[in-house]
Amino acid sequence: MLELNNLHVAIGGNEILKGIDLKINAGEVHAIMGPNGSGKSTLASVLAGREEYEVTSGEVLFQGENLLELDAETRAREGLFLAFQYPVEIPGVGNTYFLRTALNAVREHRGQAPLDAMDFLQLVKEKADVVKLDPSLLKRAVNEGFSGGEKKRNEIFHMAVLEPKLAILDETDSGLDIDALRIVSEGVNSLRDSERSFIVITHYQRLLDHIIPDFVHVLKDGRIVESGGRELALELEARGYDWLDSKAAVETAR
Amino acid sequence: MRSTHLFQPDLAGSIHASPILASLGSEARERFNELGFPSRRDEDWRLTALTPVTGHPFSRAPEATTATEHWTLPDAVTITFVNDRLVGGAAENDLPAGITITALSSAAQSQTQLIEEHLGRLASFDDQPFVALNTAQSLEGALIHLAPGAILDRPINIIYATTGDDVVTYPRTLIVAEENAKATVVETFVGDGRSLICPVTEIAVGPSATLQHTRLIELSAEGSCIGSVSATVERNAAYRLSSAGLGGSLARTDIRVGLNGKGADATLDGLTLVGGKGQGITHVVVEHRVPNCTSTQRYRSVLDDRSKAVFTGCIIVAEDAQKTDARQSSRSLLRSSDAVAHNNPQLEIYADDVRCTHGSTVGQLDEEALFYLRARGIDRLTAEGLLTLAFAAEVLEGIPVEAVKSRLEDQLMAQLGPEITR
Numbered sequence: 001m002l003e004l005n006n007l008h009v010a011i012g013g014n015e016i017l018k019g020i021d022l023k024i025n026a027g028e029v030h031a032i033m034g035p036n037g038s039g040k041s042t043l044a045s046v047l048a049g050r051e052e053y054e055v056t057s058g059e060v061l062f063q064g065e066n067l068l069e070l071d072a073e074t075r076a077r078e079g080l081f082l083a084f085q086y087p088v089e090i091p092g093v094g095n096t097y098f099l100r101t102a103l104n105a106v107r108e109h110r111g112q113a114p115l116d117a118m119d120f121l122q123l124v125k126e127k128a129d130v131v132k133l134d135p136s137l138l139k140r141a142v143n144e145g146f147s148g149g150e151k152k153r154n155e156i157f158h159m160a161v162l163e164p165k166l167a168i169l170d171e172t173d174s175g176l177d178i179d180a181l182r183i184v185s186e187g188v189n190s191l192r193d194s195e196r197s198f199i200v201i202t203h204y205q206r207l208l209d210h211i212i213p214d215f216v217h218v219l220k221d222g223r224i225v226e227s228g229g230r231e232l233a234l235e236l237e238a239r240g241y242d243w244l245d246s247k248a249a250v251e252t253a254r
Numbered sequence: 255m256r257s258t259h260l261f262q263p264d265l266a267g268s269i270h271a272s273p274i275l276a277s278l279g280s281e282a283r284e285r286f287n288e289l290g291f292p293s294r295r296d297e298d299w300r301l302t303a304l305t306p307v308t309g310h311p312f313s314r315a316p317e318a319t320t321a322t323e324h325w326t327l328p329d330a331v332t333i334t335f336v337n338d339r340l341v342g343g344a345a346e347n348d349l350p351a352g353i354t355i356t357a358l359s360s361a362a363q364s365q366t367q368l369i370e371e372h373l374g375r376l377a378s379f380d381d382q383p384f385v386a387l388n389t390a391q392s393l394e395g396a397l398i399h400l401a402p403g404a405i406l407d408r409p410i411n412i413i414y415a416t417t418g419d420d421v422v423t424y425p426r427t428l429i430v431a432e433e434n435a436k437a438t439v440v441e442t443f444v445g446d447g448r449s450l451i452c453p454v455t456e457i458a459v460g461p462s463a464t465l466q467h468t469r470l471i472e473l474s475a476e477g478s479c480i481g482s483v484s485a486t487v488e489r490n491a492a493y494r495l496s497s498a499g500l501g502g503s504l505a506r507t508d509i510r511v512g513l514n515g516k517g518a519d520a521t522l523d524g525l526t527l528v529g530g531k532g533q534g535i536t537h538v539v540v541e542h543r544v545p546n547c548t549s550t551q552r553y554r555s556v557l558d559d560r561s562k563a564v565f566t567g568c569i570i571v572a573e574d575a576q577k578t579d580a581r582q583s584s585r586s587l588l589r590s591s592d593a594v595a596h597n598n599p600q601l602e603i604y605a606d607d608v609r610c611t612h613g614s615t616v617g618q619l620d621e622e623a624l625f626y627l628r629a630r631g632i633d634r635l636t637a638e639g640l641l642t643l644a645f646a647a648e649v650l651e652g653i654p655v656e657a658v659k660s661r662l663e664d665q666l667m668a669q670l671g672p673e674i675t676r
Contacts, residue, residue, distance in 0.1 A: 048629050076631035088626040092644025101640070102630040109631070141644075142626075158630060 001026045001166055001197045002047075002067075007058035009039075009046050016042040018222035019058065024166070027194040031208055031233060032201045034219035035241045040201045041085060043219070044170040047199075048082035049075050062166070076102075077109035079165030083155040083172050090142040095154070096124060098142050099161055106162055127160040131187040148175035156187040167191070168199045173207040185210030205237040218244060259291060259308040261450075263387060263422075270393075272362035278374045282389030289383040301564045301596055302535050306478050306503040312450050314338075314391070315421035324444050327411040328657055331355065334413040338394045338423045352401030353437070355410060358426060361397040368399060373428055376456035377484040382508065384480045388424045388454040395426030400435035400463070409438040409655050414453060416445040416477075425453040431463040431491075438466040438654055445477035445502075457485035457493065461515060464492045466654045470662070473502030475530055482508040487547075489515025496653045497524040498662055499534055500669070506535040513540070513547035513575075524553045525649045525662075527669065528561035528593075535564040542575040542608075551582040554649050556642055556670075557593035567612070568600040575605045582612040587645045589619065589638070639670040 002024040009017040016039045024030050034040050046053050047060065049072030060067040062080060070078065090098070104114040115123065128135060131153045143151050152172055159167055169188065173181055188198070188211050200211055208216070208230065216233045218226040218241070225244050226232060265283050270276040291308050292299040315337035322336055333355055334342035340357045349355065354365070362369055379386035396412050414425035429439060443451050451473075459465045471479050479502060487493045499505040505528075511520045526534035534557075540549045555563035565584040586595030597614035619641050627637035643650075643666055653659040 050625060071634075072625060072628040073631055073633045073637075076629055082629050084626065084629075088620075088622050090620075090623045090626065090641070090644060092647035093627075093640050098627070098630075098632075098640070101636065102627075102632050105631040105633065105636075162630065 001028075001063065003061040005059050007046075007060060008056040009042055010054050010056050011042070011052060015056070016222055017046070020224060022217065022224065024197050024199065026197055028215065029192065029198040029200060029211065029213045031213035031216045032199060032219055033203065033205070033216060033233065033236060036203065038219045039222045040219055041170055044082055044085075044168050044199070044201055047080065047168055048072060073105070076162075077106050081159050081162060081164035081167045083152075083159060083167065083169045085170040085174065087143050087151040087155055089144045089146075091144050093142050095140055095142050096138045099124070099158060102158075103161055123161065128157055130160050130190055131156045132183050133157045149177065149180035152176055152180065152184055153187070156184050160187065160191060165195065166197045166199070168201065170201050171203065172200075173202055173204065181207065182210060205233040208233045220244060260311045261308050261422075263391060264314065265390060269391070270362075272359070274366060274369055274373075275362050279390050282374070282379045282386045285379050286383060286386035286390050289386060292383050298537060301562075302506055303504070303533060307450055307480060310420070310448070310450070312420055312422040315416060315418060315423050315449070318417050322415045322417045322446065324413060324415050325442070325661065326413065327409060327440055327442075327655065330409045330411040330440065331406070332411045332413065333357075333396050334415070335394060335396075335425060336415045337417060337421065338392075338425065340394060350404065350406060352404030353406055354397070354399045356397045356399075358395040358397055358428070359393070365397060365399065368397065368430060369428075372430055372456060372458055376458060376486060377454050377482055382482060384452055385454050385482050388426060388452050392424040392426040392454070395428070398427070398429045398437070398439060400431045400437055402432040402460070403434045404432070405436045406438075409440050411440045411442065413442045413444070414451070416443075416449045416451050417447065418449060419447040420449070421447070422450040422452060425451065427453070427455040429455070429457045429465065429467075430460075431458065431465050432460040434462045435460065436464045438468075440468045440470065440655060440658055442470045443472070443479060443481070445473045445479065447474060448476040449478070451477070451479040451481065453479070453481040455481070455483045457483070459485060459487045459491040459493045461489040462491055463488070465494070467493065467495045468653060468655060468658055469495070469497045469507075470658065471497070471499040471502070471505055471507075473500070473505060475501060475503065475532075477502050478504040480504070480506045482510070484510045485520070486512045486514050487518040487520055490517040491515065492519045492521070494521045494652075494654070495523065496649065497536075499526045500665055501527065501529065502532055502534075503530075504533045504535075506533070507537070509536070509538045511540045511549070513542050513549065514544065516544050516546045518547045520549045521652070522549070522551045523649045523652045525646050526553075526555040526563050527666065528555070528563055529558035529669070530561060531559070532561045533564070534561070537566045539568045539570065540580065541570045541572070542578040542580060543572050545574060545576045545578070547575065548579045549581070551584070552649055552652070553584040554646055555586045555595060556589065556646065557586060557595055558589045560590070560592040562594045562596075564596045564598070565614075566598040566600065568602065569610055569612070571603040571605050571608050571610065573604040576607040578605060578608040578610070580608070580610045584614040585645070586616045587619070587642060588616060589642065639667050642670050643667065
């Protein structure tokens with residue numbers, strides 16, 4: 001599904017990612033954890049196609065194709081989805097109207113006919129239910145005046161409608177109370193299947209109590225310093241991130 | 255000065271059969287001769303480059319020889335003028351009692367009292383050269399009269415089409431809504447060639463009356479329009495104006511509204527879309543003459559290429575106009591780094607117990623929002639179009655006639671981005 005080989009990324013001359021190797025197969029859920037400033041969100045942004053980041057070396061293959069050559073909209077149409085850490089408020093653009101424009105762009109790319117208004121409304125109703133999105137939010141402008149939790153739910157709702165092949169959740173748990181966290185996680189879990197992969201970026205392990213990952217990677221100072229199974233997340237919860245420093249130091253010394 | 259201009263209006267002799275129009279016309283002609291065309295030394299015209307108008311040998315538009323195609327508002331009472339001549343009248347329209355729509359040339363014979371009382375009285379040609387020019391030159395237009403309590407639920411669509419190159423037209427509208435009357439009027443000004451339209455619209459909104467007024471100006475890339483709207487609003491009456499100007503080489507509108515009776519309200523919205531080297535210019539003066547009146551101005555401009563937009567919005571609050579509530583906002587969206595927008599709020603407040611707010615911004619498309627849309631699969635051009643439409647939404651929402659609103663949205667998208675499936 002996704003393969004990162006020795007990915008180096010800089011912004012404004014500062015190197016943020018310093019050689020990331022990562023392979024994600026279809027159907028897998030990978031959690032990426034790490035302290036603030038470790039490069040987690042940079043990784044999400046680069047994969048989604050933010051143009052201000054510069055890839056200085058390495059490659060990213062998405063379904064065997066060079067992802068870095070594609071612009072953001074083409075990546076989305078190819079099936080990559082980023083759930084934003086800070087979803088953007090867009091006054092004047094209706095949530096439903098926006099989503100229909102997006103879905104039909106994706107469908108056109110896949111060679112499918114556009115959905116008409118009736119079929120689309122049916123789909124939207126169904127998917128809004130998955131994340132228990134208040135139907136009145138569908139009539140509002142995109143994210144405008146939404147609470148933090150509503151914005152995150154709206155992201156997962158968009159994901160449910162667009163049905164991506166690879167979804168990247170960038171700190172989707174931040175700002176959520178425990179109930180919202182559960183609802184958002186259930187939404188994500190309902191979309192898990194053997195074909196769809198997820199990258200779950202989070203600072204805290206509590207999200208991973210709800211979305212159980214297959215693999216956990218720890219990102220520190222632009223490098224993946226540790227990879228393991230779900231138990232790694234629990235260990236991080238218990239011991240924090242600092243023990244990895246001494247471990248890395250020992251390994252470097254060797 | 256006038257001799258240096260290529261546009262030299264033919265001001266010789268009287269053009270009107272009706273004595274009322276003839277005497278008004280000659281008064282205005284004299285005044286125009288004194289004023290001449292404005293220059294950039296006049297403060298009000300400092301930011302208007304008049305060359306597209308004065309630098310071109312326009313002559314009065316001849317009768318059109320071929321039928322013109324233009325958009326007509328569905329389900330409306332329609333009156334159509336082409337090149338200042340009535341071609342489709344309201345006569346065939348079935349109007350409720352108390353409502354008349356008459357060509358001005360006939361009204362000058364049949365509704366002399368209304369004409370004498372209002373025509374040329376609301377739009378001052380003393381200090382507005384182009385109003386003087388229109389008043390001197392105008393041959394035809396529409397008079398809409400709503401008797402006390404008359405209510406029309408269908409909109410009235412007045413179409414002024416100007417067809418041909420190097421021609422000038424002088425459309426003239428007078429709307430008189432008496433006490434408790436209510437109507438919606440959509441004026442459409444269309445120019446299909448290298449033409450100049452100089453319209454004047456005068457409006458009297460009587461006590462407790464409501465007038466919803468929409469003005470659409472649709473010009474070809476080489477077309478120009480210099481127009482004015484003057485309205486007076488009496489006690490507890492409401493005047494609501496939505497203007498939209500699309501394209502053109504020079505489109506300027508001067509709007510003057512006087513709030514004359516307690517409880518009067520004026521809501522003025524405008525949307526200007528300019529591209530190429532076009533200029534979109536709006537000057538608004540709202541005068542609060544008595545206490546307890548409200549006014550709102552919301553103006554938006556969208557600029558592409560090397561275009562220029564100017565908004566000057568003046569709020570005047572007279573000495574005894576206490577409890578005035580006046581609001582103004584103007585925002586410009588620069589879609590090109592070569593475009594220039596000027597927003598000039600002006601407040602002249604002589605009363606002390608008032609609330610006046612104004613705000614203006616000039617900005618570009620929000621890169622974060624653009625990325626968000628693109629990251630969901632929407633291409634850049636469409637995303638830019640959507641955000642521009644969103645920028646204009648506040649003004650579009652205020653348009654009272656749904657068909658006008660969707661036509662404007664379609665036209666905007668056609669100019670801004672690829673077609674979006676609705």
